Amino acid sequence: MSDTTRRPPFVLNRVFLETAFERRFQGWLRHAWQNRSWHLIAALPGSGKSLGIHDLVLHSGAYKEATGTTRLPILAVCSPKNDVREQGLVSALSQAFGVLPTMSASFRRAWLVRMMAQTQVECIIIDDAQDLNLRHLAFLKELTDNLAAPPYQRSLGLCLVAAHGGNDVPFRATFGGPEVLWQQFHRRLDTENRYIIVPGHSEEELRPILATFEDLYRYQLPDLQLHRWTKPIFTWLTNPILDPDVTGRVAMDNLTKLVTIAMRRAYERGATDVDATILDEVANLMILRRNEITRTDDVPPGEKGPEQEAS
Amino acid sequence: MQTLGLQDSDWLTTLPCRVMPYHDEWLGSLLLRCDEANCWESGETFRFLRRSTRHPGIGPRSSLIVAPRPILDCLAQCLMISREHLLATTYFTELARLYPPIWYEPSKEPDPRNLLGLHYRRENWSRRRELGPKEVAIERRIHLCPACIAQKRCIRRTVVLPYLQSCPIHHIVLQEHCPCGSPLSFFSQGRPPFVCDTCGLHWGQWPQTKTDSARVALENDLFSLYEFFLKKGTPDLRLLAWHLARHRIKETEELSLKLSGKTIKTQRLRRHPSLGYLVDILLSVGVSPDDITTDNTLRR
Numbered sequence: 001m002s003d004t005t006r007r008p009p010f011v012l013n014r015v016f017l018e019t020a021f022e023r024r025f026q027g028w029l030r031h032a033w034q035n036r037s038w039h040l041i042a043a044l045p046g047s048g049k050s051l052g053i054h055d056l057v058l059h060s061g062a063y064k065e066a067t068g069t070t071r072l073p074i075l076a077v078c079s080p081k082n083d084v085r086e087q088g089l090v091s092a093l094s095q096a097f098g099v100l101p102t103m104s105a106s107f108r109r110a111w112l113v114r115m116m117a118q119t120q121v122e123c124i125i126i127d128d129a130q131d132l133n134l135r136h137l138a139f140l141k142e143l144t145d146n147l148a149a150p151p152y153q154r155s156l157g158l159c160l161v162a163a164h165g166g167n168d169v170p171f172r173a174t175f176g177g178p179e180v181l182w183q184q185f186h187r188r189l190d191t192e193n194r195y196i197i198v199p200g201h202s203e204e205e206l207r208p209i210l211a212t213f214e215d216l217y218r219y220q221l222p223d224l225q226l227h228r229w230t231k232p233i234f235t236w237l238t239n240p241i242l243d244p245d246v247t248g249r250v251a252m253d254n255l256t257k258l259v260t261i262a263m264r265r266a267y268e269r270g271a272t273d274v275d276a277t278i279l280d281e282v283a284n285l286m287i288l289r290r291n292e293i294t295r296t297d298d299v300p301p302g303e304k305g306p307e308q309e310a311s
Numbered sequence: 312m313q314t315l316g317l318q319d320s321d322w323l324t325t326l327p328c329r330v331m332p333y334h335d336e337w338l339g340s341l342l343l344r345c346d347e348a349n350c351w352e353s354g355e356t357f358r359f360l361r362r363s364t365r366h367p368g369i370g371p372r373s374s375l376i377v378a379p380r381p382i383l384d385c386l387a388q389c390l391m392i393s394r395e396h397l398l399a400t401t402y403f404t405e406l407a408r409l410y411p412p413i414w415y416e417p418s419k420e421p422d423p424r425n426l427l428g429l430h431y432r433r434e435n436w437s438r439r440r441e442l443g444p445k446e447v448a449i450e451r452r453i454h455l456c457p458a459c460i461a462q463k464r465c466i467r468r469t470v471v472l473p474y475l476q477s478c479p480i481h482h483i484v485l486q487e488h489c490p491c492g493s494p495l496s497f498f499s500q501g502r503p504p505f506v507c508d509t510c511g512l513h514w515g516q517w518p519q520t521k522t523d524s525a526r527v528a529l530e531n532d533l534f535s536l537y538e539f540f541l542k543k544g545t546p547d548l549r550l551l552a553w554h555l556a557r558h559r560i561k562e563t564e565e566l567s568l569k570l571s572g573k574t575i576k577t578q579r580l581r582r583h584p585s586l587g588y589l590v591d592i593l594l595s596v597g598v599s600p601d602d603i604t605t606d607n608t609l610r611r
Contacts, residue, residue, distance in 0.1 A: 057317060058316075058317055058318055060317075062316065062317045063314050063315060063316055064314065064315040064322065064325060064327075064328070064329050064391075065314050065329065066313070066314070066329050066330070066331045066390070066391070066392065067330075067331065068328050068329065068330045068331075068344070068348040069328070070327055070328045070329070095323070097327035098322060098323055098324070098325050098326055098327045099323065099324055099325060099326060099389055100327070101351065101355050101356070101358065101359035101362075102359075102362070111350055111351070114350040115327055115349070115350055118328075118350065119327070119328075
C-alpha cells in the first residue's frame with residue numbers, strides 16, 4: 001500500500017474568515033444597525049455576503065430566556081423565492097422568531113409588528129434582496145412605519161443586501177421613480193450612502209487570506225506556502241470569465257474553490273505543498289474548462305463502490 | 312434554565328418567547344402565560360398543541376389535571392424545558408401513584424376522574440346525537456383566585472381540586488363569574504389571555520371577597536387531606552383511609568356529606584372512590600391525616 005492510500009481523506013475547514021471584504025461588508029451592516037440607517041448594499045455573487053450576515057447575526061446578542069424575555073437585535077432573513085405576495089416576506093420574518101401557530105394573514109402582520117417591538121429588533125437585513133418584488137418593498141415600508149409610529153416609536157435600520165452585476169445596483173431605478181411610495185422609500189434611504197457596492201479582494205488583500213489558509217491546512221499539508229502564489233492566483237481569478245464586470249477584484253468563493261481544490265489534489269497525490277502545476281490545472285478547470293461535461297464510470301473521490309468494499 | 316442563543320438549533324423549534332412554570336402553577340395558567348408572552352390570543356398555544364399532536368384525549372374543555380404525554384412532549388420542546396417541569400403543573404404523577412394503572416394496561420395514563428369523580432364529564436367524549444351520559448354528566452367547576460392573577464398572573468394547580476372554594480394562599484373566594492355575569496372561560500378565541508371574554512375585564516380586577524372564618528377552617532381541613540394524599544398517598548393508604556371512614560360510620564344508615572351537600576346511604580358507598588369523593592367522606596366523618604397515619608386498629 002502506498003503512502004497516499006494510507007492518508008485519511010482530505011478535510012475541508014469551513015470556518016468563517018474575517019477577510020477584508022467581510023470587514024467592509026459587516027462594517028456597513030453595523031453602521032446601519034447602530035445608526036438605524038437604510039442602505040442598499042450590493043456585492044458580486046460569491047463574495048461572502050450571506051456568510052457575513054450569518055456571522056454578524058450570531059454575534060448580535062440575540063437570546064431567548066426561560067423567563068419570557070427574548071431579544072433579537074438583528075432580524076435577518078433571506079428574500080422569499082417562491083411567494084411573490086407580501087405574505088411570503090411576512091412569513092419569512094415571522095418564522096425567524098421560532099415556532100408559530102397558524103395565524104390569519106392579517107393577524108400575523110399585526111403580530112409581527114408587536115413581536116418586533118417586544119424583542120427590540122433594531123435592524124432588518126434582507127439577503128438576496130434582488131429577488132424582492134415591489135409588493136415586498138412596500139410591505140417593508142409599512143412594517144417600519146408601523147414600528148416608528150406610537151405606541152412603539154422604534155426606528156429601525158434596514159439593509160437590502162443584493163447580488164449585482166455591472167456597475168449598477170438593483171432597485172436604483174425603482175426608488176428613483178416618480179410614485180409617492182418610492183419617493184418616500186428613497187427619502188428613508190441614507191442620504192450620504194444610499195447605494196453601496198462592496199468590492200471583492202485586491203491583490204494586497206489576498207496575501208493575508210492565503211496566509212490564513214496556510215494556518216488552517218498546515219496539519220494536512222505541513223509545507224504549505226500559498227502566499228508565494230498570490231500574484232498568479234490574483235491574475236487567474238481576475239480573468240474576465242471569473243470577473244465578467246472587470247472589477248479587478250477577487251470574489252471569495254472563487255478564491256476558496258481554487259485553493260481548496262488545489263490543496264485537495266496535492267494532498268491526494270501525497271504532496272506536502274501545492275505547486276505551480278496543480279494550481280495551473282485548477283485554474284484551467286475554473287476558467288477554460290468551466291462548462292465541461294464529465295462523463296465517467298468512476299465513483300466520486302473518497303467513495304468506494306460495493307465491489308471495492310467487498311474486495 | 313438554559314438561555315438559547317441563535318447558534319442553538321433549538322431557536323427555531325421553540326416559541327418566540329419561552330415561559331417557565333411557577334411553583335405549583337396549573338398547566339392551563341402556563342399556557343395562558345405563553346399566549347401573553349407571545350402576543351397571541353387566549354388559548355392559541357393550547358390550540359397549537361392540539362393541532363400539532365392530534366391527540367384525541369384532550370378537548371377544549373379539558374381539565375388539564377392530567378395531560379397526554381404527546382402534548383406535554385410537544386410543549387416541553389416548544390419551551391425547551393423538561394417534561395418533569397411540565398408534569399408538575401398537572402396531577403399526573405400524584406394520580407398515577409394513588410391510582411396505579413391496572414396490570415394489563417401498564418402504560419395507561421391516569422384518569423382525571425380519579426380526582427374529580429365519576430360523575431364528571433369525560434374530556435374526550437365525542438359529540439352524540441341522543442341524550443347520553445355526556446349530556447347528563449356534571450360540568451367541572453372552573454374558577455380562579457383574582458389575587459393570584461393580579462400578583463403573578465398565575466392560576467395555582469390547587470384550584471382544580473374539587474370542593475375547594477377559596478384560595479389556600481389568599482383566603483379569598485375563588486371566582487367563577489365576571490362581575491358582568493359572564494361565566495369564566497379559560498381559552499377564548501379572539502380575546503387576550505386573562506380577561507373576561509364578554510366585557511374584557513382583567514381577571515385580576517375581579518372582586519376579592521374574603522372567605523368567612525368557618526369556611527376557612529373547613530377548607531384548611533380539606534386542603535390538608537388533599538395534600539396528604541397527593542404528596543404521600545399510595546393505594547394502600549387510600550384503602551386504609553377508606554376502611555377507617557367505613558369503620559366510623561358503621562353504626563349510621565345515612566351520611567350527610569359536608570362538601571357536596573349530598574346525603575348518601577352508608578350501605579351504598581362506592582368501593583373505589585375518587586379522591587374528591589373520598590376526601591368528602593373523610594371530612595364528613597371527621598377523619599384527619601393524623602388519624603390515618605396513627606390509626607392502628609385497622610392495620611392490625
